[in-house]
Amino acid sequence: MKQRAVTAVQQQGISPHAFMVAAIAQAVSAAEQCVTLIAAAKSARREMLEDGEGFAADDVHAYFRVSAKGKDAAKPELRSWRT
Incomplete structure (x- = not known):
């Protein structure tokens, strides 16, 4: 995986640090979207059970x-x- 990351960094013309920051930002965004989706699903289920x-x-x-x-x-x- 390390070599794949090195290749990606070289292809994008960015520093390894910038690559890692972008990867972390993407992971945080995905985690936040997951939390939002789960909260919406729980809310919809509650509403369905109530009405x-x-x-x-x-x-x-x-x-x-x-x-x-x-x-x-x-x-x-x-x-x-x-x-």
Whole structure:
């Protein structure tokens, strides 16, 4: 790995220190995004459990399939999952 780092530094024309600082900044950013994502997921789960509503998986999958093709898709509707 050390040689790969040396090669990357040389290709980018930066100092090893600048390379390490950039790598640390990227790792910190990724860690912060992970924390934010987990907090949002926990909040969404709490909200779903409180109000008893969610999206049907089939509707969500269909939405993503259409959206992935670059087409406009109707957003799934919230449904009560409690019986």
